[in-house]
Amino acid sequence: MSTDDAFADAYRAHYWAVSRFVARRLDGQAHDVEEVVAEVFSIAWRRRAELPEAPLPWLYGVARNCLANTVRGLGRYRRLLRRLGNHEAAHQRQTVESPDADRPGAWVHEVLARLSPADQEVLRLATWEELTVEELAEVLGCGPGAAAMRLHRARRRLRTEIDRMRMTVSVRAGDDRHA
16 A cells, blocks of 8 residues: 555544544634644645554644644734733723724834844744744754844844834824923
């Protein structure tokens, strides 16, 4: 039997078992279940030459790893929403903006846009992806000391831009009072 045939047999025989395994762990979040199962079988396809004769336990092992990645990603997403603070999913309610307000959290993107692409990337990796300095160094292709310095400098420049934005907002507010 070819590796393609072995994969096809494993897929037909175990698709629903893997789907149920994933669904039980994700509390039935259908979209996420479908994505994890697709990833499991994508990995199985790429590694079809390694499929054991009884592939279900191996598929469960792959599914556990994919689930761990998904759960970490969902956790990062929830923490990001909490940090932004004004997102309706973070508060489980509808956010109603005043007619003159920017969308919630827009100032974060505005300040980031003022930084260099390199600074933006370092800050996103460290904050949004929650990478450690060692992981950051690996992604950036440099040593941990250099990664820590790049992060420190990017944070310093971000603080400067936030302070500039606050000064601009307070000056505008002052101008409105004198008008």
